[in-house]
Amino acid sequence: MDADLRISLIESTPNLVTPIGIATDQQDQVYILESHTHSPTSDYDGPTYDRIKIGKDVDGDAVPDEWHMYADSIEDGMNLTIDDQGTLFLATKDQVFAFTDEDGNGISDQRKLLLEMITPTPVYDHAGILGVTSTADGWIYVTRGNTGGKRWRIKGADGSFIDGFGDGGNVIRCTKEGGAVEEIATGFWNPFAIDISSSGRLLVTDNDPDSRGPNRLVEIVMGGDYGYQSLYGGSGIHPFLAWNGELPGTLPYAAPLGEAPCDIIDASYTNFPDRYRGHVLAAVWEENAIVHIPLKQRGSSIKGIPKKLIQGDSLFHPVAMATNSKGDVFLTDWVIRQYPNHGEGRLWMISGQSSHPMMVHTEAKSAGHALELPSTTDEIKEHLLSADPFLRAKARNTHNQKLILQLVESDQPQLRTQGLLMARDAAVDINKDAIFELLSSPEEEVQVATMLYLSKLGMPSDKAVLEKAFAIGSLSAKAFDAYLATIRHLNPSFIEARSKAKDRRDKALERKLPAGFIQNIVTNPAVDPSIRASALRAWPKRSDNYEILASILNASSASDLLEATIYSLRDSDDPEAAALMLSFAMNPEKDVDLRALTIVALLSKQEKYCSDMIRLLEEDLHILSVATLRYLKRCNPDGPIKEQVNNMLDKVSVDLAHIWHHPNEPKNGEPSQGDPAVGKIVFHLPQAQCRTCHKVDGWGGVLGPDLSHIGSSKGKELLTESILEPSAQIAPEWQGWFVIDQEGNYHVGRQIDVGRKNVELLDISGDFITYKEPKDYGLAEASLMPPGLHLGMTDYEFAGLLAYLAQLK
Numbered sequence: 043m044d045a046d047l048r049i050s051l052i053e054s055t056p057n058l059v060t061p062i063g064i065a066t067d068q069q070d071q072v073y074i075l076e077s078h079t080h081s082p083t084s085d086y087d088g089p090t091y092d093r094i095k096i097g098k099d100v101d102g103d104a105v106p107d108e109w110h111m112y113a114d115s116i117e118d119g120m121n122l123t124i125d126d127q128g129t130l131f132l133a134t135k136d137q138v139f140a141f142t143d144e145d146g147n148g149i150s151d152q153r154k155l156l157l158e159m160i161t162p163t164p165v166y167d168h169a170g171i172l173g174v175t176s177t178a179d180g181w182i183y184v185t186r187g188n189t190g191g192k193r194w195r196i197k198g199a200d201g202s203f204i205d206g207f208g209d210g211g212n213v214i215r216c217t218k219e220g221g222a223v224e225e226i227a228t229g230f231w232n233p234f235a236i237d238i239s240s241s242g243r244l245l246v247t248d249n250d251p252d253s254r255g256p257n258r259l260v261e262i263v264m265g266g267d268y269g270y271q272s273l274y275g276g277s278g279i280h281p282f283l284a285w286n287g288e289l290p291g292t293l294p295y296a297a298p299l300g301e302a303p304c305d306i307i308d309a310s311y312t313n314f315p316d317r318y319r320g321h322v323l324a325a326v327w328e329e330n331a332i333v334h335i336p337l338k339q340r341g342s343s344i345k346g347i348p349k350k351l352i353q354g355d356s357l358f359h360p361v362a363m364a365t366n367s368k369g370d371v372f373l374t375d376w377v378i379r380q381y382p383n384h385g386e387g388r389l390w391m392i393s394g395q396s397s398h399p400m401m402v403h404t405e406a407k408s409a410g411h412a413l414e415l416p417s418t419t420d421e422i423k424e425h426l427l428s429a430d431p432f433l434r435a436k437a438r439n440t441h442n443q444k445l446i447l448q449l450v451e452s453d454q455p456q457l458r459t460q461g462l463l464m465a466r467d468a469a470v471d472i473n474k475d476a477i478f479e480l481l482s483s484p485e486e487e488v489q490v491a492t493m494l495y496l497s498k499l500g501m502p503s504d505k506a507v508l509e510k511a512f513a514i515g516s517l518s519a520k521a522f523d524a525y526l527a528t529i530r531h532l533n534p535s536f537i538e539a540r541s542k543a544k545d546r547r548d549k550a551l552e553r554k555l556p557a558g559f560i561q562n563i564v565t566n567p568a569v570d571p572s573i574r575a576s577a578l579r580a581w582p583k584r585s586d587n588y589e590i591l592a593s594i595l596n597a598s599s600a601s602d603l604l605e606a607t608i609y610s611l612r613d614s615d616d617p618e619a620a621a622l623m624l625s626f627a628m629n630p631e632k633d634v635d636l637r638a639l640t641i642v643a644l645l646s647k648q649e650k651y652c653s654d655m656i657r658l659l660e661e662d663l664h665i666l667s668v669a670t671l672r673y674l675k676r677c678n679p680d681g682p683i684k685e686q687v688n689n690m691l692d693k694v695s696v697d698l699a700h701i702w703h704h705p706n707e708p709k710n711g712e713p714s715q716g717d718p719a720v721g722k723i724v725f726h727l728p729q730a731q732c733r734t735c736h737k738v739d740g741w742g743g744v745l746g747p748d749l750s751h752i753g754s755s756k757g758k759e760l761l762t763e764s765i766l767e768p769s770a771q772i773a774p775e776w777q778g779w780f781v782i783d784q785e786g787n788y789h790v791g792r793q794i795d796v797g798r799k800n801v802e803l804l805d806i807s808g809d810f811i812t813y814k815e816p817k818d819y820g821l822a823e824a825s826l827m828p829p830g831l832h833l834g835m836t837d838y839e840f841a842g843l844l845a846y847l848a849q850l851k
Contacts, residue, residue, distance in 0.1 A: 043352050046315050046395055052105045053097070053389035059088060061374035061387045062304075062361050063122040065130065070366040072097040072106050073130060074374060074389070075119045080167055082383040092116035094130070094141070096148055097389075104370050105391065113141050113150040118167065121235070121362070125176045126405040129218065131156075135170035136163070138184055140218065156199055156220030157184065162192035167381075169211075171196075173236035173246070179408040180218050185246060187211045187232035191272040193543065198223040207543060208273030213246060213262050215409075226412065229268030229292065230260075231278075235303065235362075238406035239322065240310040243344065245296070247303040247324065250285070251278025255776070255793065257303050258285070258295035259324065259335065261343050263412050263432050265439040265467075266293050273551070281523040282497060290491045291438070291463040293431050297335045297346045300777065301328035301794075305362040309334060311403035313369025314394040319401075324348065325360035325373065329777075329821060332360055332373070332392075341430035352392070356820070360390075369399030415439050423449075426460040434460060441468040450476065455485040462491040466498050474507050481511035489521045497531040505532040515570045522576035530555055565590055571600030578606040579740045588616035595626055604636050609741050612643035620647040624654060630661065635719055638669035642726045645673060652677035659690040665719045667694060668839075671701045672727060700836045716838075721846025724839045731831060732843075734806065738850065744808040745792050745826060747776060753851040758844045765843075768827035778822030779803060783813045790822055 043049070063075035073096055078089045094113040097106025118135040125131070130141040130150070138157035141150040159170055169187035176182045186196065188211045195205035199220025206212075211230035216223045226244075235247040244262040251270060260268055269284030269292040278285060287294030305325045309318040322335045333348040354360070359376040366372070375388040415436050416422045422445070425437035438460060440446075449461025450472060458480065465472055472480075472495065480492040496504050508528060511517060517525055530536060530553035539551045563569055563577040564584075574594075578584050584591070591614065594607045608626075611619045626632055627640040641658075644651065655677070658670045677683050691699050725732040735746035756764070763770060772778075779794040781803050789811070791803035801819050802810040813819075832840050 058387040064362040064364045065124040066364045092119040133174040160195045177408045178405045183215045185233040188272045210270035227266035235305045239308045242411045244409045244412040256298035259297040260295045266435045281527045300326040307363045310401045311365045313396040330354040330358045343432045459487045459491045466495040486518045493524045493528040502534045571603040575602045575606040584610045585614040620649040638665045641669040716841030716845030718846040720842030724843045753848045768825035778826040780822045782818040
């Protein structure tokens with residue numbers, strides 16, 4: 043903890059029980075929402091309802107001395123805020139209220155319902171209405187979770203409403219009287235906290251889907267889409283989902299956060315040292331920590347990397363924060379790591395050395411930065427052509443049909459892409475000829491945006507247009523997953539089911555491909571080989587169809603299709619697969635790099651072909667020799683084969699003895715620059731474990747980050763550090779978790795989902811494994827990536843691996 047800060051415990055059980063939301067008023071009174079209805083157990087002996095307590099500082103030391111009840115009879119309370127006029131706004135999981143104290147006796151005597159979530163009922167505690175904040179210009183801003191994928195409707199006191207089905211959580215606003223309800227942004231999982239920074243930015247914390255992290259801090263702009271839709275399930279993995287702006291029309295997060303961020307506050311309102319000015323503080327419940335995030339300008343938005351400010355023990359579970367006029371930070375603490383009410387609670391105060399805040403915290407004048415939109419056609423086009431996704435998002439708020447169609451017909455690809463996104467959101471009809479032309483565009487973003495349009499507004503008849511564009515080879519291989527998703531959307535049964543869905547969960551809607559659809563693509567020689575390769579990767583039954591794989595391996599000359607076939611054969615259980623792969627590897631007419639990959643793939647098979655591999659050394663082809671020597675190391679290198687290999691190594695043109703003898707003998711004369719082709723071989727070696735956890739171009743595991751474009755973000759120095767010291771820096775989205783099961787066995791994984799009694803952990807296979815009533819679970823101290831993987835490589839191989847990763851861009 044920073045030596046210039048101090049943290050003090052100022053209240054605890056029994057005076058304070060399971061506290062969540064907190065706020066302060068102009069008199070520095072502290073309002074705390076006590077939770078008693080959060081899935082209480084049958085034997086819970088606390089109060090029947092949630093309640094709001096007021097703490098008053100009598101002796102002037104900033105610590106509340108007296109507590110009394112402000113409001114009672116509250117159910118499913120989530121969060122609260124107070125405006126400068128003293129009105130307290132309370133968010134419950136399905137309602138928002140305004141509380142006032144008209145007679146000034148410190149007890150609320152007026153309670154007005156402003157917003158109500160009419161459907162669904164019931165809703166899970168963390169999937170309904172979550173956060174609330176207010177602005178001096180008469181608005182309150184509220185966050186809503188994904189409602190568990192059910193159809194939803196929120197109604198204001200004036201009768202205005204918004205509703206949806208299949209979308210993500212959202213940010214909405216209404217007047218302080220509950221009128222003029224409107225959506226501000228969408229695309230969230232469960233956005234728990236909302237606040238406005240000292241610079242007028244509307245900020246939200248969002249929890250992550252089951253299989254896609256991290257939790258995140260995002261800046262909100264009008265019309266922003268942050269990537270998640272419950273229509274595509276809870277995993278977060280789908281061609282039409284994004285989490286960090288990966289998809290056209292979606293926005294990136296400002297900062298990654300650890301698991302279960304519950305609240306944020308601008309450190310500029312604290313009495314912390316001036317170096318924290320402009321930082322955001324976040325309470326991270328699951329990780330027992332408070333972090334601070336130095337935010338820097340990124341175009342019109344912001345970005346930052348969190349740093350640990352306070353690390354508590356296992357009984358520190360911070361929830362909400364508020365500051366007083368002196369800049370002290372009050373922090374509620376749930377204490378015990380269990381969701382049901384349990385009767386414990388604490389209140390902390392964090393203070394700096396100063397008795398004055400850097401900035402006086404008053405109610406924000408407005409969320410103006412989020413709402414500033416371009417007004418003229420020229421300004422809209424200028425924003426749409428910007429490299430800044432936040433400016434583009436603001437410009438897409440127009441529903442001018444004439445302008446939208448002009449953009450779709452533009453000769454500038456970026457304007458066409460933006461026009462398609464606007465047409466989708468405004469339900470503007472685009473004729474089939476134009477759709478075909480857009481699908482035939484050479485720009486991948488235009489293709490994907492067109493399919494996003496068709497997936498939302500298309501009819502079954504559009505399937506023929508899409509297949510026609512595919513047939514002429516217009517779609518890129520990278521757009522293939524979006525193509526399959528769109529075909530599923532245009533299935534008449536899906537369109538009908540979506541239109542009639544009421545109470546059912548959106549993820550229950552079936553999205554089927556026509557029978558044999560992918561197989562027909564894989565086996566059609568008229569289809570572009572790169573797309574056939576993508577289809578092979580997307581085909582669940584690929585490894586069960588040996589005859590088809592054998593036909594491709596024997597007939598094709600396209601390297602990407604052959605590579606996909608080799609990977610599929612590697613995973614095949616067919617008894618003839620290994621012999622077929624050996625035949626390919628031994629064929630001198632085949633591409634040498636693919637032969638080398640095949641040899642490495644054979645390492646995953648039980649069969650041993652040691653004598654055959656000896657003969658491959660005679661060809662004296664560098665990359666083939668590297669793979670062959672790696673294979674031969676499984677063939678008892680201290681047995682009869684040792685002399686044969688040593689004799690062959692004396693005859694080859696490049697000294698590769700270090701691969702054969704490693705780690706017993708030192709290397710000699712390796713080049714200083716790594717060979718990417720060698721690195722690719724190393725990446726796919728089973729003992730290197732790279733492909734076990736990482737994907738490249740769609741092939742590999744899911745436990746670690748996708749490395750398909752790692753060279754764009756990391757140079758060789760950072761890549762080296764991440765391999766040699768994997769635990770030195772662990773990004774929040776790749777934080778590991780451990781579970782100790784009932785038998786005492788230790789398990790690790792990446793994502794965790796904790797229920798009342800059971801725990802689900804995403805393991806190395808990419809599946810969630812359920813552990814019933816485990817003995818323990820928590821954050822893994824070390825990276826999931828094992829240390830010392832480089833020790834199984836020669837320096838030459840390690841340099842090659844770095845070169846291979848660096849060129850993945």
